Amino acid sequence: MPDRLTRDFERFGGGLPREAAAHIREAYGIDLTARYLGTSIPHPIGKGSGQLSLNADQLEADRAAGLAFVILKTVIAEDPVGERSMGAWAVHETKMRVERRQAADGREGWTVTWKGRGWDRSFDDYLALVRVAGDLSRAGQFLAVPSVKYHLPRLDEPFRDEEYRHTTERLAAAWGAGPLPIEKDFSPTLAGDALADERIRILRWLREVPGRIRSAGGPAPIRLALKLMNARFDDAFQLEMMAAAATADALVCFNRLWDDAARVAYGGWDLSERNLRVLHAARAGATNPGTPALVGTGNVCSGRLILDYARAGCESVALHTYFQLPLGEYPATGGSRTERALHALLYHPADGLVAGMLELERAGVLHRRGGELRFLDLCATEP
Numbered sequence: 001m002p003d004r005l006t007r008d009f010e011r012f013g014g015g016l017p018r019e020a021a022a023h024i025r026e027a028y029g030i031d032l033t034a035r036y037l038g039t040s041i042p043h044p045i046g047k048g049s050g051q052l053s054l055n056a057d058q059l060e061a062d063r064a065a066g067l068a069f070v071i072l073k074t075v076i077a078e079d080p081v082g083e084r085s086m087g088a089w090a091v092h093e094t095k096m097r098v099e100r101r102q103a104a105d106g107r108e109g110w111t112v113t114w115k116g117r118g119w120d121r122s123f124d125d126y127l128a129l130v131r132v133a134g135d136l137s138r139a140g141q142f143l144a145v146p147s148v149k150y151h152l153p154r155l156d157e158p159f160r161d162e163e164y165r166h167t168t169e170r171l172a173a174a175w176g177a178g179p180l181p182i183e184k185d186f187s188p189t190l191a192g193d194a195l196a197d198e199r200i201r202i203l204r205w206l207r208e209v210p211g212r213i214r215s216a217g218g219p220a221p222i223r224l225a226l227k228l229m230n231a232r233f234d235d236a237f238q239l240e241m242m243a244a245a246a247t248a249d250a251l252v253c254f255n256r257l258w259d260d261a262a263r264v265a266y267g268g269w270d271l272s273e274r275n276l277r278v279l280h281a282a283r284a285g286a287t288n289p290g291t292p293a294l295v296g297t298g299n300v301c302s303g304r305l306i307l308d309y310a311r312a313g314c315e316s317v318a319l320h321t322y323f324q325l326p327l328g329e330y331p332a333t334g335g336s337r338t339e340r341a342l343h344a345l346l347y348h349p350a351d352g353l354v355a356g357m358l359e360l361e362r363a364g365v366l367h368r369r370g371g372e373l374r375f376l377d378l379c380a381t382e383p
């Protein structure tokens with residue numbers, strides 16, 4: 001089997017097979033079927049919200065490259081007259097720097113340094129993109145999901161329901177038939193914003209926001225993921241946040257860390273270390289494992305990291321930085337960045353998903369059922 005994997009890795013370095021997940025199932029007896037927000041997807045690898053999902057061409061290219069899902073850039077909610085309580089987050093900033101970042105334990109990883117925040121064009125432009133996302137998602141094998149930042153009040157303030165209602169109704173109308181998936185982004189309220197400093201306030205948001213969004217959609221059924229931030233508190237508070245968000249359908253865990261000295265968010269090995277530690281602790285203490293479903297994000301840079309997140313309970317993973325590396329960092333010599341990334345994540349003979357799952361089988365951690373190794377079995381079982 002490893003020889004075959006090495007041959008496939010070399011063979012697909014110039015371009016992936018059209019349906020890589022189907023090929024892997026056929027060639028290795030590995031079923032990579034995963035889930036995002038309850039929807040079955042052919043494999044667990046998707047793109048997190050950010051600067052790589054701003055237009056229809058990017059979505060179409062990612063679908064063609066074989067990505068399982070893409071989260072659109074986060075839009076800032078607005079009311080019927082166009083007022084946005086979180087308007088300060090709609091910052092226009094184009095310059096991104098892909099940089100090396102050394103973790104506290106010395107490991108060298110990658111991070112993207114960028115000072116912008118949310119969608120900086122009009123809401124109508126965003127709705128046009130959501131129309132494309134709805135059409136592509138209904139066509140099957142690929143999901144494209146809007147991401148929103150809604151009003152988050154101070155403790156003594158009410159929620160601005162008009163903003164929730166107007167934004168959600170218009171998103172539902174643009175999306176079209178079928179349940180509307182939404183990722184609600186809490187992340188920009190991370191450090192740097194005094195609002196993010198109060199625990200009680202954060203926990204209130206997490207308890208109340210899912211109900212607000214669901215009732216704001218009117219009759220449109222909504223499937224809601226909350227993307228949780230890494231707050232500037234300890235691991236125990238991350239667990240409290242997860243518990244407070246229990247009425248969401250899924251939790252995306254956890255957005256980037258905050259570098260107080262440089263005043264920027266960052267990723268790399270510190271991020272995956274923290275996220276995995278908290279996810280394992282959540283799993284160990286869970287009274288009702290499996291609800292909400294979990295999606296991992298943070299420093300996913302190999303198939304092995306995907307497996308680490310899966311073994312911490314994540315049914316899929318949302319990557320951003322790995323799709324932005326200098327071309328020379330990918331072993332493939334052809335195809336888009338997305339294709340090159342998928343090639344390494346799936347087929348790398350040492351660090352890829354196939355290699356890692358075969359290794360878990362040899363170690364007796366993962367067992368064939370009906371002749372197949374199943375990715376989702378990893379999320380369901382205790383490590």
Ligand SMILES: Cc1cc2nc3c(=O)[nH]c(=O)nc-3n(C[C@H](O)[C@H](O)[C@H](O)COP(=O)(O)O)c2cc1C
Binds near residue numbers: 073074118185318
């Ligand atoms: C330049 C940049 C912009 C981002 N913008 C958003 C955003 O608008 N909304 C959001 O929820 N996450 C955003 N993120 C977070 C990513 O989606 C992802 O969760 C995070 O970077 C961790 O994954 P990574 O280590 O693979 O980059 C952004 C990340 C980067 C690097």
